[in-house]
Amino acid sequence: MRAVDALMECLKAEGVDVVFGLPGGANLPTYDAFVTGGIRHILVRHEAGGGHAAEGYARATGKVGVAFATSGPGATNLVTPICDAMMDSTPTVFITGQVRTELLGTDGFQEADTIGITMPVVKHSFMIQHPTEIPRAIHEAFHIARSGRPGPVLVDIPMDLSRAEIDYEPVTDLRLPGYQPKIDGNQKQIRQAAKALAAAQRPVIYAGGGVVNANASAELIEFATSDRFPVTCTLMGLGAFPATVEGAGGREGGREPNPQWLGMLGMHGTRAANYAMDEADLICAVGARFDDRITGKLSEFAPRAKFIHIDVDPAEISKNVPAHIPIVGDAKNVLAKLIIEYRAIGAERERLDAWWSRIEGWKAKYPLSFEDSADAEIKPQYMVKALYEATGGEAIVVSDVGQHQMWAAQYYDFPAPRRWINSGGLGTMGFGLPAAMGAAVGCPEQLVCGLVGDGSVQMNAQELSTCAQNGIPVKIFIMNNGYLGMVRQWQELFWDGKYSHVDMGEFPDFVKLAEAHGVTGMRFADKHTLVEDMKRAIATDGPVLVDVRVTREENTYPMIPAGSAAREMVG
């Protein structure tokens, strides 16, 4: 069997049902194998689109996303998605073609040192040197991508090796002596953490994307509600703890705010969340990494708190903030054990009364709010609330990067994990549309809405054709203010209001752009009909691109200016 046919068998054995990719010279053999390989392939228009689609697929389904590209420019176009997957710990496998082995190192046509270029941004990579290595490399790649702290793994296959004949035998054993992620969590440390939590007067649970990756949302909810722990989530963790719960009237009664939910924390988080972190005496971080957008000025971050830090990646513990009780392990395993230990102590619930009355005070005094327009003008925050209403809060929302991303994070009350997909760590503009496409392919039963910026969406707008050709029914809502809005906001606030190259004008005409791609295009500009208009867009078959005209110069608040302390929140 050709090595590439073995490759297809390996992918099937790993449960791959779809690959996003683009063929080229160096992966012609691989694409020949697709003809009879029995794996769905979605032809993207740009490798970056394919890479982000694989990410969106992985984030929505929890399975490994896969993207293919050819050598040279095909591979270099994947660098941004690979880096993005690394920063947001997204399980992905990227398989690139490479020039024939005899041409390696000769600056051959479409040759690039893919392994070298991607080395700083992969969890691991394999350079295939012999065709018989391919099956094992593929299985090891999937294992590394999905286990421990998930991440991107790249396999680079020279063209002559991929077309070689090999004796294929399914690989059952992996040989990774240097890779043994610790997932269980040290029992003694967990007991210590339970004791510290039981003694805490002002505890906060700070949960991140690691909870989503570990599918530990149920455990987080059980842990938080085993007492009355206040919970805040990072941008990546939104949905891991539901912002809303079923109301007293059950399903029919609609949903109401989750009383233990503080909202998102960090630069554009709520005051309740940031002030609670500031005054906490114990912070229990779960699958979060104390990013600078969370801590602000590190020396003034949570000055009264001791830290329990639960993370599957030991290198994250005490990297930015020293942990008093470090626990290396998978959030699901550790939280399950922590619940048992904590219940055994039988902590007094009343001890948190004073803390809660302080938090309730902040919640009441500083709710997320904005000044709505008096006329038909659509405020961007209103647009997010309208989307929530039009979707009943039940959509998978995929965003790009910028102001719209922060407003979506603030105002769309995510009721479950894997409903919110965005580029958090790398902040990749152009992520939203292809990632929404990948999510929709992975979850065909669910409504997938893109909430993107007019600047961001143009960075991978070519994928509209992919959506049209494959009937991928994403509903993409552009929050169109004609600006690179977040940059404009920073120029306004911190650079004396001198705008430098942020005005995108009225270009392009998004309705015409949609139509050119074979996608339904719509334009909404009236607040009063927006919810109904959005429902109409959602009810339209196939992919839809909606140009929603919003207030041009609106700022995202509240905000902790970069490098400031939580107390210095403005807006």
Add this chain to the structure above:
Amino acid sequence: MGEPGTKVPLSLEELEASTNMRTGRKHVLSILVENKSGVLTRIAGLFARRGFNIDTLTVGPTEDTQVSRVTLTVDGALHPIDQVTKQLHKLVNVLKIRDLEPADTVARELALFKVNADGAQRGELMQISEIFRGKVVDVTKRAIILEVTGTTEKIEAFETMVRPFGLIEMMRTGEIAISRGRSET
């Protein structure tokens, strides 16, 4: 206070300020790695992108042909060793890391010195070399090559002694280190 994204310029003190723990001493890391292509690049690249500076680096085979050993020295006054080793552990091809305790470690380095040596100086240089248990490995009319083995400190002391004679070239291997006693490094 200069902050990211704002127009206030950063002071040098702020740039140097850091929160990570520093041990303040030299660390010798003995790292066992799978003998696969690109492993050294992965290690070197990791150090470069995390801003860690490698003082010396040696790579060589071990008793197991599948495994190589990398011995590198890092300044613990400048870098958080804990973070260095944790990041190294994340490399899939890294099998084992030991941060060797100076007291329980035998460390050696080999150095070659090419020194100006006409007739009058040659004798004196050979005397110094003898004191350091060095070897003369090459002599010509105008120069002498001396070989010295020992700890970094010894080699630096030797360098200080021969430099006044006119040091033409010096080559050092970087340290290799092995733990004392029966247990494996």
